[in-house]
Amino acid sequence: xxxxxxxxxxxxxxxxxxxxxVAIIMDGNGRWAKKRLMxxxxxxxxxxxxxxxxxxxxxxxxxxxxxxxxxxxENWNRPRxxxxxxxxxxxxxxxxxASAINKNNIRxxxxxxxxxxxxxxxxxxxxxxxxxxxxxxxxLSIAANYGGRWDIVQAVQQLIKQGVTAEDIxxxxxxxYLMLSDLPAPDLFIRTGGEHRISNFLLxxxxxxxxxxxxxxxxxxxxxxxxxxxxxYAGRQRRFGRxxxxxxxxxx
Numbered sequence: 309x310x311x312x313x314x315x316x317x318x319x320x321x322x323x324x325x326x327x328x329x330v331a332i333i334m335d336g337n338g339r340w341a342k343k344r345l346m347x348x349x350x351x352x353x354x355x356x357x358x359x360x361x362x363x364x365x366x367x368x369x370x371x372x373x374x375x376x377x378x379x380x381x382e383n384w385n386r387p388r389x390x391x392x393x394x395x396x397x398x399x400x401x402x403x404x405x406a407s408a409i410n411k412n413n414i415r416x417x418x419x420x421x422x423x424x425x426x427x428x429x430x431x432x433x434x435x436x437x438x439x440x441x442x443x444x445x446x447x448l449s450i451a452a453n454y455g456g457r458w459d460i461v462q463a464v465q466q467l468i469k470q471g472v473t474a475e476d477i478x479x480x481x482x483x484x485y486l487m488l489s490d491l492p493a494p495d496l497f498i499r500t501g502g503e504h505r506i507s508n509f510l511l512x513x514x515x516x517x518x519x520x521x522x523x524x525x526x527x528x529x530x531x532x533x534x535x536x537x538x539x540x541y542a543g544r545q546r547r548f549g550r551x552x553x554x555x556x557x558x559x560x
Contacts, residue, residue: 326541327518328371329493329495330366330375330495330498331494332374332376332377332498332499332500333498334359334377335499336501337525337527340355349393357527358529359378367446372491373447373448373449374447374449376448377454378452379453381453381455398429398452399429402436406435406436410440410443412445413446415441415445416436416448416449417449418433418449419449419454419488420451420454420487422453424453449487451487455508456509456512462485467485483512488513493513496517496538497517498520500529501524
C-alpha cells in the first residue's frame with residue numbers, strides 16, 4: 309500500500325505545456341463499489357489507490373502542486389457509519405503513506421477545518437505535516453472537511469481579528485488568508501465520475517482554472533486518463549481576460 313520510491317521518469321506523452329498545479333475532485337468511489345455489489349467503503353479504499361497513482365504521476369512529471377478533495381464539509385451529512393469508516397481510512401492512509409511521501413521529497417499539508425476531527429486524526433495530521441514540512445519537491449494538499457465558502461469566511465474572520473479595515477481589503481490582501489495561499493492558483497481542475505460542477509471546492513482559487521470533466525469513476529482513473537487530461541489542457545489557450553490575438557502576440 310506504499311508508493312514505491314524512487315519515482316521513475318515521466319511515461320506520459322510530451323505535451324507543449326503541463327499544468328503546474330492540478331486540483332482534483334475524486335468522485336465516483338461509492339458508485340464504483342455499488343456497480344460491483346460491494347460496500348461503499350470498498351470503493352473508497354480503491355480510491356486511495358488511485359490517489360496514490362495521482363501523486364506518483366504528478367510528481368514524476370514535475371508538477372509542483374497537487375490538491376485532492378478528500379472530504380467536503382457537506383460530507384458529514386452522509387450516514388454515520390460511512391463517515392466513521394472514512395475517518396478510519398483517512399488515519400490509516402496517513403500512517404501508511406507518510407514514509408513514502410517523505411522519501412520522495414513531497415511536502416504534504418491538510419487544508420480544511422480540523423476542529424471536527426478526532427484528537428487521534430488531528431495528531432496524525434500534525435505528525436505528517438511536521439515530517440514533510442522541509443521537503444522541496446511537489447506540494448500535496450489534501451482538502452478534508454473543506455468547503456470553498458468556509459475558506460472565504462475564515463479568511464474574512466482572520467482579517468477582522470487582525471484589525472484590517474475595510475478600506476485596506478482588496479483581493480491581494482484577502483488571498484493571503486485563504487487556504488493554498490502559498491501556492492499558485494490551480495492550472496487544471498479535474499473531476500471524475502460524470503458530474504459537471506465544482507461542489508464548493510476552491511471557489512476563489514479556481515476562478516481562471518481550466519476545467520476537465522470525465523465520466524470515468526475515480527477508482528478507474530488511470531495514468532492514460534491523466535495523459536488525456538493533460539493533452540486537453542495543452543490544447544487550451546489561457547487568456548485571463550485578454551483576447552486570443554493578445555496571447556498569440558505575447559507567445560510569438
